[in-house]
Amino acid sequence: MTWTRSFAQAALAAAVVAGLLPAIPAAQAAPDSSVAASADAPSKAATKLDIPLDVHLGYKPQKQCSPAAKPGAKALLKTLIKNFGGKSLGISRSCGAGGRSEHKEGRALDWARNVKYASQRRSANKALKWLTANNGEVARRLGVMYIIWNQRIWSTYYPEMGWRKMASRGSYTANHKDHVHISLSWDGAMQRTSWWTGKPVLSHPCTSKACPKGHVKYPQLTLTRPFAKKVAPEPFVPYPGPMPEISGSPIVGQILGVSIGNDKSWSPAWRLGKAVDCPKAAKCSYQWYRGKKKIRGATAATYRVRAADKGKCLNVEVTIRYKGKTGKKKAGETTYTIKGWVTKAPAPKLPKTAAVGDKLVARHDPWQPTTVKPKYQWLRDGKPIKGATAKAYVLKARDLNHKIAVRLTGSAKQIAAKSVTSNATKVGQKSATPTPPT
Numbered sequence: 001m002t003w004t005r006s007f008a009q010a011a012l013a014a015a016v017v018a019g020l021l022p023a024i025p026a027a028q029a030a031p032d033s034s035v036a037a038s039a040d041a042p043s044k045a046a047t048k049l050d051i052p053l054d055v056h057l058g059y060k061p062q063k064q065c066s067p068a069a070k071p072g073a074k075a076l077l078k079t080l081i082k083n084f085g086g087k088s089l090g091i092s093r094s095c096g097a098g099g100r101s102e103h104k105e106g107r108a109l110d111w112a113r114n115v116k117y118a119s120q121r122r123s124a125n126k127a128l129k130w131l132t133a134n135n136g137e138v139a140r141r142l143g144v145m146y147i148i149w150n151q152r153i154w155s156t157y158y159p160e161m162g163w164r165k166m167a168s169r170g171s172y173t174a175n176h177k178d179h180v181h182i183s184l185s186w187d188g189a190m191q192r193t194s195w196w197t198g199k200p201v202l203s204h205p206c207t208s209k210a211c212p213k214g215h216v217k218y219p220q221l222t223l224t225r226p227f228a229k230k231v232a233p234e235p236f237v238p239y240p241g242p243m244p245e246i247s248g249s250p251i252v253g254q255i256l257g258v259s260i261g262n263d264k265s266w267s268p269a270w271r272l273g274k275a276v277d278c279p280k281a282a283k284c285s286y287q288w289y290r291g292k293k294k295i296r297g298a299t300a301a302t303y304r305v306r307a308a309d310k311g312k313c314l315n316v317e318v319t320i321r322y323k324g325k326t327g328k329k330k331a332g333e334t335t336y337t338i339k340g341w342v343t344k345a346p347a348p349k350l351p352k353t354a355a356v357g358d359k360l361v362a363r364h365d366p367w368q369p370t371t372v373k374p375k376y377q378w379l380r381d382g383k384p385i386k387g388a389t390a391k392a393y394v395l396k397a398r399d400l401n402h403k404i405a406v407r408l409t410g411s412a413k414q415i416a417a418k419s420v421t422s423n424a425t426k427v428g429q430k431s432a433t434p435t436p437p438t
């Protein structure tokens with residue numbers, strides 16, 4: 001997607017010029033010296049595959065009261081406003097306000113964009129496309145945890161789920177129809193991620209007083225891999241933290257795993273170090289939960305999400321036995337399980353203008369997963385045309401001076417339905433045979 005890359009370059013270049021971040025030194029950022037030679041085009045390395053992606057720790061909710069705006073949140077908000085317009089609705093929130101929110105840690109931002117206005121909608125959508133393209137590569141490099149806009153949510157920890165509908169939270173504002181909310185990881189909030197530094201975060205940030213040796217690299221995520229080329233990203237595995245955490249996305253048919261963590265606060269084997277898998281010297285057992293109930297027989301380290309889990313949250317309890325001692329800990333719940341998701345739904349491109357008698361054909365690239373075969377409905381000025389449900393449509397006399405578009409709706413077994421609409425064709429009179437010049 002050329003726009004994405006050129007925009008990303010422009011955004012980073014703009015940020016460099018604005019003094020928001022240091023220009024990436026050529027040597028560390030990209031082996032190809034032509035790439036990062038000047039401040040005008042420094043971002044190929046930051047947006048392409050030359051450097052590995054940052055690790056992501058998963059969903060780390062607000063835990064403390066530290067409302068001062070953090071530098072990464074300020075810089076990202078500035079970049080959005082500079083490149084896409086709009087204004088700030090703030091970063092910090094008083095800790096006395098109700099509810100859990102990363103605003104109370106100064107690592108969430110609200111960007112004023114209102115779905116009511118087409119231009120604002122377009123600019124928000126452009127910005128969010130830039131953040132989430134290539135399975136969220138730029139979002140990962142910025143340390144984005146999740147984004148909420150127009151009652152939909154997108155998160156880096158459920159990469160296969162894309163944008164998903166959010167249950168109504170009551171009001172226009174609570175449903176994020178008048179602003180975009182972005183929550184950052186602590187690394188993103190502190191501007192430690194590769195977007196800002198040219199160096200990916202590969203190890204656990206040193207946050208505890210002891211600053212343990214545990215700056216271990218997590219091999220799967222430190223590899224340079226053709227992330228951008230993948231249709232569906234690999235399931236996300238949280239970097240081991242204090243508690244067990246679930247990896248993978250809660251979609252029927254997907255396999256969930258667990259990053260056990262292995263922390264002093266609960267595990268007798270903590271001296272063996274934090275880990276994704278059970279340490280060899282210890283013995284681990286697992287119990288998966290659907291809501292509060294144990295799932296019978298689901299006692300392996302992995303769990304394949306079942307149809308019965310649809311609409312429910314899943315959890316797992318890890319038990320570690322070591323040197324005669326036992327520790328137990330539950331992971332944080334997943335969000336509600338969905339049936340499945342259309343990962344790619346390209347819309348057809350119709351000609352800008354056509355004439356009565358012309359045949360319009362809804363040509364488009366295949367949808368993903370390919371089991372999804374979209375159905376067609378032709379629209380006149382946005383309203384369905386009776387009986388016009390084939391892939392092609394011949395323009396009739398009554399279409400003259402109207403706008404014709406086609407809506408595609410796709411669904412399949414275990415896949416939630418998705419619709420997209422093409423651009424509109426303006427219908428004119430069949431042009432007369434050109435008169436020869438006289």
Ligand SMILES: [Zn+2]
Pocket residue numbers: 103108109110180181182
């Ligand atoms: Zn917010």
